[in-house]
Amino acid sequence: RRQKLLRPGKSLYRALLDSVTLSDENVKFQIIHEENKVLLQVEVCEIESNIFRLKIDEAAPLRARYKVPDVLIKEPTTQRLSMSQKEAGILVVSSVNEDYRLKVTANPFEMELQSKGETVLSMNSNGLLYFEHLQQPPSDRKPTAENEDAASDSSKEKQENLGLWQEKFGSFLDIKAHGPSSVGMDFSLHGFDHVYGIPQRTEALLLKNTSDGDAYRLYNLDIFGHKIHDKIGIYGSVPLLLAHKPNRTSGIFWLNSSETLVDISTKAVAEHMLSGSAAETAKQRAVPLTDVRWMSESGIIDVFLLMGPTAFDIFKQFAQLTGTQALPPLFSLGYHQCRWNYEDEQDVKAVDAGFDEHDIPYDVIWLDIEHTDGKRYFTWDKKKFQNPRKMQEQLRKKKRKLVVIVDPHVKVDPTYTLYSQAKDKGYFVKDRNGQDFEGICWPGSSCYLDFTNPEVRRWYGDQFAFKTYKGSTNILFVWNDMNEPSVFRGAELTMQKDAVHYNNWEHREVHNLYGFYQQMATAEGLIRRSSGKERPFVLTRSFFAGSQKYGAVWTGDNTAEWGYLKISIPMLLTISMAGISFCGADVGGFIGDPEPELLVRWYQAGAYQPFFRGHSNMKSKRREPWLFGEKNTQIIREAIRERYVLLPYLYTLFYRAHTAAEPVMRPLWIEFPGKIETFGVENEYMLGNALLVHPVTEREARAVSVLLPGSEEIWYDFRKLKRMEDPGILKIPVTLENIPVFQRGGTVIPLKTRAEKSTEWMTDISYELHVALDTEACAIGELYLDDGHSFQYLHKKQFLYRKFTFHKNILSSSCTDESGQYHTTCVVEQVIVLGFGQQPTSVTACSKGNGKEKEVVFTYDTKTSALTLENLALSVYADWEICIN
Ligand code: MIG
Numbered sequence: 001r002r003q004k005l006l007r008p009g010k011s012l013y014r015a016l017l018d019s020v021t022l023s024d025e026n027v028k029f030q031i032i033h034e035e036n037k038v039l040l041q042v043e044v045c046e047i048e049s050n051i052f053r054l055k056i057d058e059a060a061p062l063r064a065r066y067k068v069p070d071v072l073i074k075e076p077t078t079q080r081l082s083m084s085q086k087e088a089g090i091l092v093v094s095s096v097n098e099d100y101r102l103k104v105t106a107n108p109f110e111m112e113l114q115s116k117g118e119t120v121l122s123m124n125s126n127g128l129l130y131f132e133h134l135q136q137p138p139s140d141r142k143p144t145a146e147n148e149d150a151a152s153d154s155s156k157e158k159q160e161n162l163g164l165w166q167e168k169f170g171s172f173l174d175i176k177a178h179g180p181s182s183v184g185m186d187f188s189l190h191g192f193d194h195v196y197g198i199p200q201r202t203e204a205l206l207l208k209n210t211s212d213g214d215a216y217r218l219y220n221l222d223i224f225g226h227k228i229h230d231k232i233g234i235y236g237s238v239p240l241l242l243a244h245k246p247n248r249t250s251g252i253f254w255l256n257s258s259e260t261l262v263d264i265s266t267k268a269v270a271e272h273m274l275s276g277s278a279a280e281t282a283k284q285r286a287v288p289l290t291d292v293r294w295m296s297e298s299g300i301i302d303v304f305l306l307m308g309p310t311a312f313d314i315f316k317q318f319a320q321l322t323g324t325q326a327l328p329p330l331f332s333l334g335y336h337q338c339r340w341n342y343e344d345e346q347d348v349k350a351v352d353a354g355f356d357e358h359d360i361p362y363d364v365i366w367l368d369i370e371h372t373d374g375k376r377y378f379t380w381d382k383k384k385f386q387n388p389r390k391m392q393e394q395l396r397k398k399k400r401k402l403v404v405i406v407d408p409h410v411k412v413d414p415t416y417t418l419y420s421q422a423k424d425k426g427y428f429v430k431d432r433n434g435q436d437f438e439g440i441c442w443p444g445s446s447c448y449l450d451f452t453n454p455e456v457r458r459w460y461g462d463q464f465a466f467k468t469y470k471g472s473t474n475i476l477f478v479w480n481d482m483n484e485p486s487v488f489r490g491a492e493l494t495m496q497k498d499a500v501h502y503n504n505w506e507h508r509e510v511h512n513l514y515g516f517y518q519q520m521a522t523a524e525g526l527i528r529r530s531s532g533k534e535r536p537f538v539l540t541r542s543f544f545a546g547s548q549k550y551g552a553v554w555t556g557d558n559t560a561e562w563g564y565l566k567i568s569i570p571m572l573l574t575i576s577m578a579g580i581s582f583c584g585a586d587v588g589g590f591i592g593d594p595e596p597e598l599l600v601r602w603y604q605a606g607a608y609q610p611f612f613r614g615h616s617n618m619k620s621k622r623r624e625p626w627l628f629g630e631k632n633t634q635i636i637r638e639a640i641r642e643r644y645v646l647l648p649y650l651y652t653l654f655y656r657a658h659t660a661a662e663p664v665m666r667p668l669w670i671e672f673p674g675k676i677e678t679f680g681v682e683n684e685y686m687l688g689n690a691l692l693v694h695p696v697t698e699r700e701a702r703a704v705s706v707l708l709p710g711s712e713e714i715w716y717d718f719r720k721l722k723r724m725e726d727p728g729i730l731k732i733p734v735t736l737e738n739i740p741v742f743q744r745g746g747t748v749i750p751l752k753t754r755a756e757k758s759t760e761w762m763t764d765i766s767y768e769l770h771v772a773l774d775t776e777a778c779a780i781g782e783l784y785l786d787d788g789h790s791f792q793y794l795h796k797k798q799f800l801y802r803k804f805t806f807h808k809n810i811l812s813s814s815c816t817d818e819s820g821q822y823h824t825t826c827v828v829e830q831v832i833v834l835g836f837g838q839q840p841t842s843v844t845a846c847s848k849g850n851g852k853e854k855e856v857v858f859t860y861d862t863k864t865s866a867l868t869l870e871n872l873a874l875s876v877y878a879d880w881e882i883c884i885n
Pocket residue numbers: 339340368369405481482541556557590615616617
């Protein structure tokens with residue numbers, strides 16, 4: 001708020017270039033504020049693979065300022081910069097390979113980052129660097145001649161108005177123990193006018209200009225029934241912004257966990273071009289420029305400039321800093337059935353049986369807060385769940401799992417062990433007077449575990465040990481909700497900023513990290529309960545940069561309306577671009593009752609999204625997939641089966657997310673970075689590089705308008721196996737049966753030949769490959785395979801990573817990673833080649849090693865140009881070739 005008073009203009013900061021020091025790690029110098037004379041220390045370093053880090057802190061702070069811990073996976077490896085120029089008022093440093101130059105102008109202080117002569121980014125060029133230095137509280141200050149001035153113009157009244165030492169929110173008084181400490185800075189992105197990222201909100205894909213309205217806000221809040229098109233932040237925050245133009249993608253990662261605002265303004269500026277001949281006058285052309293202003297309530301300025309240059313490079317760079325997506329256990333990519341609440345053991349049994357009766361696959365049934373004894377997490381309601389172990393044994397027999405909810409608030413009840421232990425050990429967040437902070441939540445009066453404390457996380461994780469968590473078994477996994485944290489009747493329904501955490505840090509410093517830490521503690525606890533052997537599954541509502549390492553996130557309390565189905569696509573794309581691939585929205589919409597058509601459309605969309613869970617509110621009518629008439633049941637069954645058949649592809653994509661930081665669900669522009677028409681597309685998306693999915697989000701739609709990008713591309717209808725006429729915008733007729741999905745020419749998609757009751761029933765089901773040819777009649781694809789649940793893929797290299805290549809009418813299967821070994825008897829049963837030019841005369845298959853060639857049965861459909869090869873029985877495990885003559 002105060003910071004907003006600073007308008008663009010000449011910066012009051014001046015760099016003291018005499019103070020420059022250069023070391024192996026960084027370049028350091030000081031800057032001074034011309035009015036208050038406070039010195040700031042600036043540190044710039046280059047991190048391997050095109051990342052620059054800029055840190056600004058007070059040169060001599062009154063006390064240490066908060067620096068976000070635990071988000072970076074390691075101290076980044078820096079590269080030595082070299083000083084290439086230092087003259088009056090200017091300093092230029094270059095990267096080792098000389099690709100990048102950083103120019104520092106002393107007065108006013110400004111920095112510019114160039115890549116091979118092209119200015120990509122400038123900093124403080126609008127003079128919005130802002131840094132409130134820590135001060136003594138007014139009452140402690142001795143009136144000296146020097147600060148008398150300051151004292152008079154910052155009279156008590158004025159200070160309160162600006163909220164320096166305390167601020168009122170409705171009936172809440174926020175006492176700022178350490179006074180004002182906000183920081184901020186502006187960045188100008190040259191040539192960019194498409195910006196993305198900074199989840200989470202119920203908003204469009206492209207970030208909008210904020211100059212005539214509210215700034216984007218990053219402040220984790222529990223917002224029930226969040227409104228569509230709102231800049232306010234909801235449950236999670238990732239302070240990563242991406243900017244894209246046809247030949248370059250750049251990223252800004254602002255590492256700060258306090259309340260943060262982002263202002264964005266795009267404009268056209270004139271660029272002077274030096275013309276070829278001196279006789280000609282310089283020409284001008286308008287180029288876009290996007291100004292991004294970050295403002296945080298507290299902490300320091302610690303910002304990573306991700307230089308790409310491609311979007312995939314940005315994802316890798318961000319993962320290099322914050323980690324990649326955890327590889328999910330395979331079951332968690334199946335369908336999840338949730339509701340608030342499945343009442344009791346009988347209910348669970350009946351719902352489970354319902355899936356078998358209706359022949360619908362599913363993997364996990366969920367229990368919401370009512371399963372506990374009075375909202376005491378880690379316990380069971382003894383009447384409704386008399387024998388939770390037996391219930392889990394029954395589910396286990398069906399090869400299915402259970403997920404239970406575990407919230408971060410703890411009921412104040414001295415007879416509840418979790419509470420009394422945590423209280424004795426001092427594990428709760430404190431209020432500003434040093435008492436355990438108490439707030440109201442589901443159980444009534446509650447305390448909040450201080451997950452920022454590593455000891456608390458350890459202890460909390462240990463609560464998941466089978467011995468400690470009575471009634472739990474190894475098919476039980478966890479859901480962390482309400483971890484923004486949600487505090488009923490709290491300011492904005494969350495914890496007061498002046499609450500106190502581990503090491504005396506105020507809540508305001510760590511707010512956006514609270515959920516991140518709970519999920520971390522939970523995931524690590526689940527790993528430990530299996531002695532490090534099994535992959536955990538933890539769903540969280542609140543998140544921060546790096547949460548991808550601990551599991552999945554969902555978009556919280558959406559509403560059963562068409563608009564929410566539609567907006568869920570850009571919401572999930574934005575979360576995906578911020579590193580969190582494993583994300584989903586409640587299928588059907590949490591609040592209210594979807595009309596059957598909406599529910600059907602939501603299942604069809606969800607089946608092609610990373611985390612696939614049906615969920616509904618307590619007040620909503622029951623919503624199991626078979627309750628909406630035979631026809632709708634049939635269509636939903638088909639959608640869920642398509643999901644299960646697609647799992648080999650999806651699991652492979654998750655392996656890529658895990659190892660190479662490629663988002664599973666991605667906006668079109670990432671695959672087609674040079675095609676401007678894709679930059680704003682948010683009603684369809686790519687699942688990996690091979691599938692384009694266009695969910696139907698309108699009632700009674702007869703047709704949808706689909707963009708098949710890339711003039712040199714061939715696209716195929718994924719179900720009809722037929723080549724689409726031409727790329728471009730096509731009007732595609734739709735029925736209620738399914739949604740448009742297309743396979744891109746040049747790709748191979750591995751599928752299962754059929755779906756079964758759950759993922760575990762499908763282990764031995766054979767594979768089918770969809771080989772879609774491009775204009776050169778080539779295609780390439782992959783299959784990743786392991787036991788689906790343990791860490792053996794990592795520790796013992798027990799996995800298979802295969803590659804399928806179609807070239808010159810030969811489809812070959814080879815190994816992508818020789819270091820992996822995994823035994824399976826599974827075979828590739830069928831291959832369909834899409835877009836095959838003409839009827840072959842013969843087809844032979846030959847496994848390498850045994851050298852025997854055998855004839856392959858095939859059928860060729862002249863109408864669709866699809867060639868189907870059957871009864872192949874080629875081992876997934878072995879190298880082989882199929883030759884088409
Ligand atoms: O304020 O646990 O978003 O999925 O069913 C409601 C009950 C609390 C909010 C979650 C929702 C969950 C519900 N929870």
